[in-house]
Amino acid sequence: MLLSRRIFRSVLAATLLSGAVHVQSVWALDTPASHVFMVDTTTGTVLLDKNGDTAMAPASMSKLMTLYMVFERLQDGRLSLDDKFYVSENAWRKGGAKTGGSTMFLEPSMRVRVEDLIRGIIVQSGNDACIVIAEALSGSEEAFAADMTKKAYELGMTGSTFKNSTGWPDPEHRVTAHDLARLAQLTVERFPEYYHYYSEQSFVFNGIKQSNRNPLIYKDMGADGLKTGHTEESGYGLTASAKRDDRRLVLVVNGLSSKKMRSTESERLLEWGFREFGNYPLFKAGDVVTDANVWLGQKASVPLVIENDLTLTLPKRARQGMKVKVTFEGPIPAPLQKGQRVAMLSITAPDVTPVEIPLLAGESVEQLGLVGRLGAALDYILWGGGSR
Structure with a gap:
């Protein structure tokens, strides 16, 4: 299937954080992914768009919003990295290894530093860590999911509805690839003091070492984040960012059939974006x-x-x-x-x-x-x- 040939009307920016101009290429590129959205963050230029505004199951890529809400509180002083959150029986039961989801192996009644929870979500994709944060910040995961949706709309992510903090399958839990790309760009640009966590390759907690599931951060290609996702419904997905010189590309892919394909296809698409396009300062x-x-x-x-x-x-x-x-x-x-x-x-x-x-x-x-x-x-x- 060919990527969309939709032309993006060129306009003077009010892009996310710059005064650049949007130009949409008419090129198309085959990809097995069901959803793709890639943007050059300097200019806001959309390089690839396949079903980018179609709602999809985002799986653990949802955790980008959970982390965004933590980073926002850290930045404005409502939280510190040394604050400790209580691990409830609910967080342990719903987010633990017995559910079959990703976990950082928290135990009931633990009090865990916010920084460890951040690393447990990014590196280990811990569902338990997400629920701990949700309960600490909003009282319950349901209330936190409502806050996530409200924040998404404030950020212009109008195609997104969150029903939990983890990306656990729910028929109403939906996000678009375009929205995830926007969220990734905002994370990079607004939270430079915390973004580095996304490039950590491993983390040890409770005596258990786990490796970051993002395949691109192990390759010499400028990748420095962000988050993978996988459920039976969503397939394999990745929200990725890579920087070379003064250019940064953000890519969202979803619906791939294997971990290997997620790795090779994400790398191929980013390499194409860097190779075939250039940024040209005019004035x-x-x-x-x-x-x-x-x-x-x-x-x-x-x-x-x-x-x-x-x-x-x-x-x-x-x-x-x-x-x-x-x-x-x-x-x-x-x-x-x-x-x-x-x-x-x-x-x-x-x-x-x-x-x-x-x-x-x-x-x-x-x-x-x-x-x-x-x-x-x-x-x-x-x-x-x-x-x-």
Whole structure:
């Protein structure tokens, strides 16, 4: 099955945390995964999208939201890494090894440090650790799941509904690949002081050593997170992130048939994204793109500036065909206010949607007085405006 060829309309950002521009490639790539979403986080460019906005069973990739809520409390001071949470009989029973799910082997009545619970969730995918956190933060897992869903909507994850803290199978527990990619990007960018836990390869708790299930962090490819998932319903999935130089890609895959395929397919897709696309910085915020003539102004011209940094993610083969053009109805009549939108920057390249960015007046230009306007009008009649 081919990935979606949906074109993403190019817009001036209000991307997650940058002033970049979105461009959607029209390329398609075969993949056995049932759901795929890959984005370049610098520009917000969607590189691959197969059922990215279709609800799916996320399995343990749900734990990204559980951890996000912990990191948020750590960052604002409501929690510390040394705080200890009580292990209830319920958390032990529902999240323990007897259920057949992943566990960090907590025992009833233990009091466990928050940092150990974080590592137990990330490295060991501990369902018991998730339930301990849920009960400590919201009183019950059901209440915590409702808080997770509320937080998801606050973050723009409108295709997600959580029914538990672990990803345990539930017909109403659903997340989209697009939403998971958004959550992963927010985790990387908002919590740099805690994100490093996602790259830990092993963790020992209660005398038992377990290894991180993320296959990509063991490979020399820039991968540094995030979380795997697997149930019979979901198949094998992975929310992954990798960084090379100044580029970071986030990839979500789900519905694969084996651990081996999860590893090889995730690596293949990320390598494709880094190899076939490049980021091209064109302008910095405030750069003068060109000058425009002014009609009846106290200055003969005005600089046209760009409001935000402009970086495009393009297929590398399209870079040589990129064209940049500025359009406006000129000369631009005075008066002009600094910051006034007066022109449009258009960028085209093969196989991508044209990008249009407004350009602003770089300074204010007052209108000439009556005598000056009469003189300019006469000048225009006699000489076609050549002197102004």
